[in-house]
Amino acid sequence: xxxxxxxxxxxxxxxxxxxxxxxxxxxxxxxxxxxxxxxxxxxxxxxxxxxxxxxxxxxxxxxxxxxxxxxxxxxxxxxxxxxxxxxxxxxxxxxxxxxxxxxxxxxxxxxxxxxxxxxxxxxxxxxxxxxxxxxxxxxxxxxxxxxxxxxxxxxxxxxxxxxxxxxxxxxxxxxxxxxxxxxxxxxxxxxxxxxxxxxxxxxxxxxxxxxxxxxxxxxxxxxxxxxxxxxxxxxxxxxxxxxxxxxxxxxxxxxxxxxxxxxxxxxxxxxxxxxxxxxxxxxxxxxxxxxxxxxxxxxxxxxxxxxxxxxxxxxxxxxxxxxxxxxxxxxxxxxxxxxxxxxxxxxxxxxxxxxxxxxxxxxxxxxxxxxxxxxxxxxxxxxxxxxxxxxxxxxxxxxxxxxxxxxxxxxxxxxxxxxxxxxxxxxxxxxxxxxxxxxxxxxxxxxxxxxxxxxxxxxxxxxxxxxxxxxxxxxxxxxxxxxxxxxxxxxxxxxxxxxxxxxxxxxxxxxxxxxxxxxxxxxxxxxxxxxxxxxxxxxxxxxxxxxxxxxxxxxxxxxxxxxxxxxxxxxxxxxxxxxxxxxxxx
Ligand code: ATP
Numbered sequence: 066x067x068x069x070x071x072x073x074x075x076x077x078x079x080x081x082x083x084x085x086x087x088x089x090x091x092x093x094x095x096x097x098x099x100x101x102x103x104x105x106x107x108x109x110x111x112x113x114x115x116x117x118x119x120x121x122x123x124x125x126x127x128x129x130x131x132x133x134x135x136x137x138x139x140x141x142x143x144x145x146x147x148x149x150x151x152x153x154x155x156x157x158x159x160x161x162x163x164x165x166x167x168x169x170x171x172x173x174x175x176x177x178x179x180x181x182x183x184x185x186x187x188x189x190x191x192x193x194x195x196x197x198x199x200x201x202x203x204x205x206x207x208x209x210x211x212x213x214x215x216x217x218x219x220x221x222x223x224x225x226x227x228x229x230x231x232x233x234x235x236x237x238x239x240x241x242x243x244x245x246x247x248x249x250x251x252x253x254x255x256x257x258x259x260x261x262x263x264x265x266x267x268x269x270x271x272x273x274x275x276x277x278x279x280x281x282x283x284x285x286x287x288x289x290x291x292x293x294x295x296x297x298x299x300x301x302x303x304x305x306x307x308x309x310x311x312x313x314x315x316x317x318x319x320x321x322x323x324x325x326x327x328x329x330x331x332x333x334x335x336x337x338x339x340x341x342x343x344x345x346x347x348x349x350x351x352x353x354x355x356x357x358x359x360x361x362x363x364x365x366x367x368x369x370x371x372x373x374x375x376x377x378x379x380x381x382x383x384x385x386x387x388x389x390x391x392x393x394x395x396x397x398x399x400x401x402x403x404x405x406x407x408x409x410x411x412x413x414x415x416x417x418x419x420x421x422x423x424x425x426x427x428x429x430x431x432x433x434x435x436x437x438x439x440x441x442x443x444x445x446x447x448x449x450x451x452x453x454x455x456x457x458x459x460x461x462x463x464x465x466x467x468x469x470x471x472x473x474x475x476x477x478x479x480x481x482x483x484x485x486x487x488x489x490x491x492x493x494x495x496x497x498x499x500x501x502x503x504x505x506x507x508x509x510x511x512x513x514x515x516x517x518x519x520x521x522x523x524x525x526x527x528x529x530x531x532x533x534x535x536x537x538x539x540x541x542x543x544x545x546x547x548x549x550x551x552x553x554x555x556x557x558x559x560x561x562x563x564x565x566x567x568x569x570x571x572x573x574x575x576x577x578x579x580x581x582x583x584x585x586x587x588x589x590x591x592x593x594x595x596x597x598x599x600x601x602x603x604x605x606x607x608x609x610x611x612x613x614x615x616x617x618x619x620x621x622x623x624x625x626x627x628x629x630x631x632x633x634x635x636x637x638x639x640x641x642x643x644x645x646x647x648x649x650x651x
Pocket of ligand 1: 293319490
C-alpha cells in the first residue's frame with residue numbers, strides 16, 4: 066500500500082468537522098488497506114506505532130526534525146526555522162520546503178506504508194550514543210523520497226503533532242462498519258478492545274476473521290485490560306437498594322491501582338492508565354512472585370504505602386516518592402508498600418472476566434497466600450445499612466477512603482473499560498486538613514515488629530474529659546518517632562507501666578501494655594473522623610460513634626510541661642471536628 070493513500074485520507078479527515086463523515090472516511094481507508102497491515106495503519110492514524118501500553122514512542126524533537134528536513138531538501142536550517150516561525154506547524158513547513166526542492170528526482174521510490182512504518186519503528190528503537198544521528202538519517206531518507214503532502218504527515222507524526230482527532234471509539238465504529246457487518250457489531254468489537262487495549266490487534270482480527278474471530282477473543286497476559294470503574298452513591302441505603310439488598314463491601318484502599326500480569330517469574334504492573342509501572346515497584350513485583358500461587362494470572366490490587374513497623378496504612382501522597390527513574394531503592398526503603406488484591410481476571414488459562422464477582426473473588430482467595438504485605442481486600446457481605454455504615458467508619462479510620470460495594474448478582478461480570486453500577490463507591494465528599502496540633506496522653510502501647518522489635522510499634526493516645534475526669538482514646542500513633550525516641554520510650558515509660566487498663570482510662574481497644582495517664586505528647590493529624598472504636602466523645606455526634614484522629618504523626622515534642630489534665634480536651638476535639646465540617650460546607 067502506498068503511503069500516499071494514507072496521506073490523502075488524512076487530508077480529507079482533517080478537513081471535516083463532522084464525526085460521521087470522519088467515520089466514513091476512516092471506513093474507506095480501512096477497507097482499502099491490505100488486511101495484513103491494517104494494525105499498522107490503525108496505529109499510524111492515531112500518530113503511534115504501537116498501542117500505548119508498550120511504551121514505545123517515536124519522539125523526535127523539533128530541532129532534529131528541522132535538521133533532517135534540511136538534509137533531505139538541501140535547504141538551510143535557518144530558512145526552515147524562519148518558515149516555521151510563520152507557519153507554527155512543522156508539517157506545513159515541511160510540505161512547503163519539499164515542494165521547493167530544486168532537483169526533482171524522477172526515479173525516486175514511492176513510499177509504501179510498510180517502509181514508513183518500519184523506518185518510524187527503527188527511529189523509535191534507536192538507542193545509545195549514535196541514536197540522534199541514526200534517527201536523523203532515517204528521517205531524512207524518508208523525506209527525500211516523500212511528496213510534499215507525505216512530508217507534511219510524516220513530520221507531524223514523528224514530532225507527535227498528527228492530531229487528526231480520531232478517537233478510539235471512532236476507530237471501533239469504523240471497524241464495525243468496514244468488517245463487522247454494521248454498527249451493531251460495535252459492542253462486541255469494543256469488548257475485544259476493552260480486554261486488550263490494543264486497537265491494532267483488534268482491527269487485524271476483525272479484518273481477517275470477522276466477528277467469529279472477535280467472539281473467540283480472550284484476555285492475554287501482557288495486554289492490559291481497561292479498568293472497570295465504580296459509580297458513586299452517598300448513602301448505604303441507596304447502595305443496598307441499587308445492589309439488590311446485598312453486596313460484597315470492601316475497603317476502598319487509598320493507593321495506586323495496579324493491574325498485575327504474571328507469567329511465571331515474569332511480572333508486569335500496569336497503572337490505572339495502563340502504563341507499565343513495574344520499575345516504580347520492584348518490591349511489589351517480588352511480593353507477587355512470592356505470594357501469587359498461580360503460574361499465570363491477571364489480578365487487580367491497590368498498592369498502598371504502609372508503615373512496616375506498625376502495619377498502618379499511610380496516605381496516598383507518599384506513593385508520589387515512587388514516581389522516579391533514579392533512586393528507587395531508597396524510595397522503596399523509605400516508602401514501603403503493601404498489596405491489597407481485589408480482583409482476578411485470568412488464572413492459568415481461564416479467562417474470568419465474564420464470571421460473576423463472587424466467583425472471581427473465590428478464585429482470588431485460592432491463589433493468594435496472604436501475608437502482612439499481600440492481602441485480599443478486607444470485606445464483609447452486607448445486607449443492612451447499619452452494618453455497612455459501621456464498616457465504612459472502620460475503613461476510614463484504618464486509613465482507607467471508604468468502601469467499594471460490589472454486586473453479587475449472576476451478571477456481575479468484569480465490565481472492562483466501563484464505569485457502571487456493579488461497583489458503587491461510598492466515600493466522603495470532602496478532604497480536609499487538621500491544622501492545629503493536639504496534646505494527647507499516652508495511655509497504652511502496642512509491641513513493635515521488625516525494626517521496632519523490643520520497643521513500641523504504636524502508642525494509644527487519649528484526650529481528657531474534665532466532666533468525669535477520664536481519658537478517652539482518640540488515636541493510635543506509630544509515626545514520627547525517631548530511632549532515638551524509640552530507643553528511649555520503653556525506658557521513659559517503664560515507671561508508668563501498670564498491669565491493666567487504668568480506671569480513669571476509657572478504651573474499647575485492648576493495648577499490649579497499659580500506662581498510668583501521665584505522659585503527654587504533641588501530635589498532628591490529617592483530620593478528625595467518626596469512629597466506632599475510639600471512645601473520645603462517644604455518642605455525642607452520632608449514636609455509637611466516637612471521634613478519631615486520622616494519620617497521626619508525633620511532632621517530636623514531649624509536653625513535659627503539661628500534666629495529663631492539661632491535655633487537649635474531648636470538647637476541644639469536638640469543636641475541631643465541627644469547625645472542619647463547617648469549613649467543608651462553606
Ligand atoms: P477514585 O478517585 O474515587 O479512586 P477512580 O475514577 O480512580 O476514582 P473508581 O472506579 O471510581 O476509580 O473507584 C474505584 C477505585 O478505587 C479503583 O480505581 C481503585 O484504584 C480503588 N480501589 C481501592 N480499593 C478497591 C477495591 N477493594 N475494589 C475496587 N477498587 C478499589
